[in-house]
Amino acid sequence: MPATMELQTFVPAPGVVLLLGAPGAGKGTQARLLAERLKVPHVASGDLLRDHRRRGTWLGQAAQAFMDRGDLVPDDLVVQMVMGRLDETDARDGVLLDGFPRTATQADALDAALSARGAAVQRAIYLELDTRVLIERLSGRWTCPGCQATYHATFNPSPSGSSCAVCGKELSQRPDDRRKVVENRVNVYLRDTMPVVEHYAARGVLSRVNAAGDIAEVRDALFAVLEETAELAPA
Numbered sequence: 001m002p003a004t005m006e007l008q009t010f011v012p013a014p015g016v017v018l019l020l021g022a023p024g025a026g027k028g029t030q031a032r033l034l035a036e037r038l039k040v041p042h043v044a045s046g047d048l049l050r051d052h053r054r055r056g057t058w059l060g061q062a063a064q065a066f067m068d069r070g071d072l073v074p075d076d077l078v079v080q081m082v083m084g085r086l087d088e089t090d091a092r093d094g095v096l097l098d099g100f101p102r103t104a105t106q107a108d109a110l111d112a113a114l115s116a117r118g119a120a121v122q123r124a125i126y127l128e129l130d131t132r133v134l135i136e137r138l139s140g141r142w143t144c145p146g147c148q149a150t151y152h153a154t155f156n157p158s159p160s161g162s163s164c165a166v167c168g169k170e171l172s173q174r175p176d177d178r179r180k181v182v183e184n185r186v187n188v189y190l191r192d193t194m195p196v197v198e199h200y201a202a203r204g205v206l207s208r209v210n211a212a213g214d215i216a217e218v219r220d221a222l223f224a225v226l227e228e229t230a231e232l233a234p235a
Ligand code: AMP
Pocket: 023, 045, 046, 047, 049, 066, 067, 068, 070, 071, 072, 073, 074, 075, 078, 098, 099, 100, 101, 102, 103, 106, 176, 185
């Protein structure tokens, strides 16, 4: 059976896959590739929050100070925002969640909401990377304000120089990718999000993937996890 068919059976409606990992582990890039492969929407809590900020909504305004310091936005705001997104029709048959849940409270809220819909987290994949490498990666990161594509000054420069190779917009550095803020974001992650990793490990749905390779190597390791999971999934 071709791999794509196995993957279609991997996400029976409604299926939820989580991509966990510290900022800088390459979650955003890999989540886009995984979502494309699984044919489900990529829902990134950080992107949703940045979109609220751009639109100047009350939620965006409430989140701003937390985000600029590298702190987590309060659970109730983020949970409400992500659950609203999961209720949209394109998310009915499954979703790839990136950056959520980030605390034990968010994980409990997600599990309860999914169980009320007769669903559950099918697989949580944790992208592991050494703290020093995380900080180095993030502080060289440049983002397209148009399509959210990310580049790295050293490891993945844009072929179009200072503009985005996908949509041509001028690249910029997110305020929270400055070094001091980056260090705080990584520390906050280790403190608040490691319990989420343990939570899904205890439920037997966690896979760990080494995020130290290049984009294609990590992608292949992630696809291998999906294929293993597909073999375990009921037909
Ligand atoms: P990210 O793009 O995932 O690195 O998120 C950027 C920032 O958005 C984080 O540093 C937090 O301030 C906020 N954020 C994103 N997702 C969450 C979440 N699940 N819970 C709380 N804050 C979040």
